[in-house]
Amino acid sequence: MLKSKTFFAACAAAAALSTPVPAFAQLPEPVRAMIDAAIASGDEAKVRTVIELARETNPGDAAEIDAILASYETDLAAKAEADAAAKEEAIRTAGLFENWSGKGELGAFRSTGNSSNTGITAGLALKREGIDWRHKLTGRVDYQRSNGATTREQFQARYEPNYKISDRLFAYALAQYERDRFQGFSARYSVSGGLGYDVIVEENMSLSVKAGPAWRRTERIGGLTESNLAGLAELDFDWQIAENLALTQNASAFVQEGSSTFLSETGLQAGIADDLKVRLSYAVEHDTDPPAGAVKTDTLSRVTLIYDF
Incomplete structure (x- = not known):
């Protein structure tokens, strides 16, 4: 009985090892460089255009491209919130002859x-x-x-x-x-x-x-x-x-x-x-x-x- 259990456990382990683990494919370096350059430009319209083109031309890397876009949007929202807070603080502390x-x-x-x-x-x-x-x-x-x-x-x-x-x-x-x-x-x-x-x-x-x-x-x-x-x-x-x-x-x-x-x-x-x-x-x-x-x-x-x- 013990040998049967050991046999079935070994089979299960072998099956698990043979199942592929989901992972992002490696995005081609020129495509990643193009996306990074668009993000560095600070032009949101350009970033979204480049990412959309990258997704169309590299459908196998769509998951990784979506992850890059999600990270960019998170950073964009954080920057907008920080800018709004800084602007409000500048208005509140402005002198009589400022603004x-x-x-x-x-x-x-x-x-x-x-x-x-x-x-x-x-x-x-x-x-x-x-x-x-x-x-x-x-x-x-x-x-x-x-x-x-x-x-x-x-x-x-x-x-x-x-x-x-x-x-x-x-x-x-x-x-x-x-x-x-x-x-x-x-x-x-x-x-x-x-x-x-x-x-x-x-x-x-x-x-x-x-x-x-x-x-x-x-x-x-x-x-x-x-x-x-x-x-x-x-x-x-x-x-x-x-x-x-x-x-x-x-x-x-x-x-x-x-x-x-x-x-x-x-x-x-x-x-x-x-x-x-x-x-x-x-x-x-x-x-x-x-x-x-x-x-x-x-x-x-x-x-x-x-x-x-």
Whole structure:
């Protein structure tokens, strides 16, 4: 009986030894070198293309190639996570004057309405994106002198902080200063706060809307000062039509007792260099109850160069 058991054990051992053990085939050295070179380039699209070609031309080595791809994807995910963590930490520890981006604008304008003339225009827009907060600073000047007299003088400056409640919903605050003697006021101050929503968030298109209560103080040229409660609604639309062509549309409405203000500005900009663009824009501003002697609607056509920084 013992001999029978020994015989069967020996047979089983011999059978086990004769069964092939699964193992990766040896990937040809030129193929491995090609994959390693693609990975070293840091170009993910190139890596995936090379690996797919290697799999098609070396079907017997598919398992080893899949293992290389899995290892690459693991390293890629780890690097992306590390980069995201480093970026977030850099944003959180940035100083007050760091992480700002913006654009400067300089050109000419043509106006009709309360004044009909051609002059110079300049603008500056700054933006700072944080983890929870977003800050926007903008300023614009339109100015002209003719025969020793100022025939156009319009200034606007505004600051808008946003707090991100969710991926798309945000709360905003707004402080704005304007001066336009030809519309009948030496200064107009506006403050507002409310909610906004990013309706469209795509790589080539964005649409944001916001609304809330507002307060406005207008100092008229003649010395009269008015303060009013108002409602503010704004729309900001950007569409990257092509690589070097973009359409922008901004609209706002201050609705109040007395003179409400409606503004619409449409722009078309084209890239002419890496950080340089040319922009054509057309703005319409309508005041429902302007001072005596002023017309209700002003239009402004601008041709400007924009430098991104």
